[in-house]
Amino acid sequence: MTRDDFMALDAADTLRELRDEFVLPESVIYLLGNSLGPLPRRAIERVARTVETEWGLLLSESWNASGWWDLPATTGDRIAPLIGAGPGEVLVCDSTSVAIFKVVSAALRLRPGRRVIVSDAGNFPTDHYVVEGVADAFGYEVRDVAEPLRDDVGAVLLSHVDYRTGAMRDMAAVTDQAHAVGALMIWDLCHSAGAVPVDVTAADFAVGCTYKYLNGGPGAPAYLYLNPRHEDAVNVISGWHGHAAPFDFEPGYRPAEGVRRFASGTPPVLSYGALNAALDVWEKADLNALRAKSLALTEQFMDLVDPALKIVTPRDPAARGSQVSIRHPNGYPVVRALVDRGVIGDFRAPDIMRFGFAPLYIRHVDVFDAATLLNEVLEKESWRDERYAGRRLTVT
Numbered sequence: 098m099t100r101d102d103f104m105a106l107d108a109a110d111t112l113r114e115l116r117d118e119f120v121l122p123e124s125v126i127y128l129l130g131n132s133l134g135p136l137p138r139r140a141i142e143r144v145a146r147t148v149e150t151e152w153g154l155l156l157s158e159s160w161n162a163s164g165w166w167d168l169p170a171t172t173g174d175r176i177a178p179l180i181g182a183g184p185g186e187v188l189v190c191d192s193t194s195v196a197i198f199k200v201v202s203a204a205l206r207l208r209p210g211r212r213v214i215v216s217d218a219g220n221f222p223t224d225h226y227v228v229e230g231v232a233d234a235f236g237y238e239v240r241d242v243a244e245p246l247r248d249d250v251g252a253v254l255l256s257h258v259d260y261r262t263g264a265m266r267d268m269a270a271v272t273d274q275a276h277a278v279g280a281l282m283i284w285d286l287c288h289s290a291g292a293v294p295v296d297v298t299a300a301d302f303a304v305g306c307t308y309k310y311l312n313g314g315p316g317a318p319a320y321l322y323l324n325p326r327h328e329d330a331v332n333v334i335s336g337w338h339g340h341a342a343p344f345d346f347e348p349g350y351r352p353a354e355g356v357r358r359f360a361s362g363t364p365p366v367l368s369y370g371a372l373n374a375a376l377d378v379w380e381k382a383d384l385n386a387l388r389a390k391s392l393a394l395t396e397q398f399m400d401l402v403d404p405a406l407k408i409v410t411p412r413d414p415a416a417r418g419s420q421v422s423i424r425h426p427n428g429y430p431v432v433r434a435l436v437d438r439g440v441i442g443d444f445r446a447p448d449i450m451r452f453g454f455a456p457l458y459i460r461h462v463d464v465f466d467a468a469t470l471l472n473e474v475l476e477k478e479s480w481r482d483e484r485y486a487g488r489r490l491t492v493t
């Protein structure tokens with residue numbers, strides 16, 4: 098297939114207009130939406146309105162008049178359809194790390210007598226760090242997922258889509274395995290929501306971030322899903338925003354109904370403005386069409402790159418998220434050379450190059466151009482240039 102063939106695919110793409118929703122510099126092919134999604138144009142106006150009108154003119158009246166108080170719940174209800182959850186089941190709050198602390202602690206308290214948390218040492222480090230912290234604080238034991246599941250396990254925390262390889266677990270099957278030993282299942286959906294269809298309903302709890310595929314902006318708050326069958330779950334960070342009657346200023350804590358009890362403190366209102374603008378775009382997107390496009394983009398990229406490369410992302414569409422990862426001993430300088438040529442991907446130690454294909458705004462021709470440049474950098478060994486040798490700090 099030629100470059101023109103890829104341009105023809107874009108011309109026929111029913112999702113192509115969604116790209117116009119985003120600020121994307123012409124000079125770059127942004128394959129890092131799995132780390133920080135681009136700026137939705139609507140967010141510029143929305144954040145300005147929140148600042149100028151809601152904060153500037155209405156001042157503290159905005160807690161009611163502008164719906165600030167309810168933002169964690171109302172924003173959660175907008176994320177719910179993206180993960181197969183219902184209204185009142187998702188709360189937007191905190192960072193993913195804090196949300197993990199809350200749900201792991203809550204799950205273990207629902208399984209008294211069981212002292213073991215199963216975690217994946219290969220998971221994104223913060224997940225594992227927080228699990229270790231919960232275990233230290235409350236006297237639990239951490240066991241790796243590679244070991245057999247036994248009936249002393251209270252909770253299992255895993256990522257649905259692996260942040261390094263893009264491999265996707267069978268959510269329903271793994272959840273069944275956890276339930277079969279009486280453990281509760283917690284899913285991390287950071288690389289799932291907005292990337293692949295999710296049916297969270299079998300899970301007991303789930304968490305995810307909103308600044309990757311959902312494009313909520315840097316530092317946008319995370320979301321937390323509570324299965325309604327656990328309406329009695331306990332939030333160990335029992336702050337006033339999770340209280341049943343926060344403005345009664347009662348001396349004792351009484352949790353709110355449902356997922357709202359997982360709120361703790363005052364929400365970062367400006368960030369919710371940007372996130373809600375990003376969610377407007379999701380309302381226009383057909384999730385099945387997006388998944389089909391995502392699979393096409395990742396497959397085309399795998400087909401176009403040098404066949405000698407070691408692709409670690411599964412070829413099986415049922416086991417693949419929305420990124421392609423390639424193992425290469427010189428992955429770091431190769432990624433630096435590509436960034437210099439306008440192809441923005443990233444590197445994960447020790448040797449993985451990651452390329453995210455967000456179907457909302459990545460075009461087929463971007464896939465062609467990125468693969469062509471990657472092949473060229475490898476063939477000409479342009480990555481050997483000493484400019485690409487020194488390490489810089491890279492972010493998630």
Ligand SMILES: *Cc1c(COP(=O)(O)O)cnc(C)c1O
Nearest residue numbers: 192193194221256260285287306
């Ligand atoms: C991105 C990501 C996080 C981010 O955690 P924060 O607390 O939002 O910084 C956590 N877990 C996984 C699996 C991720 O991919």
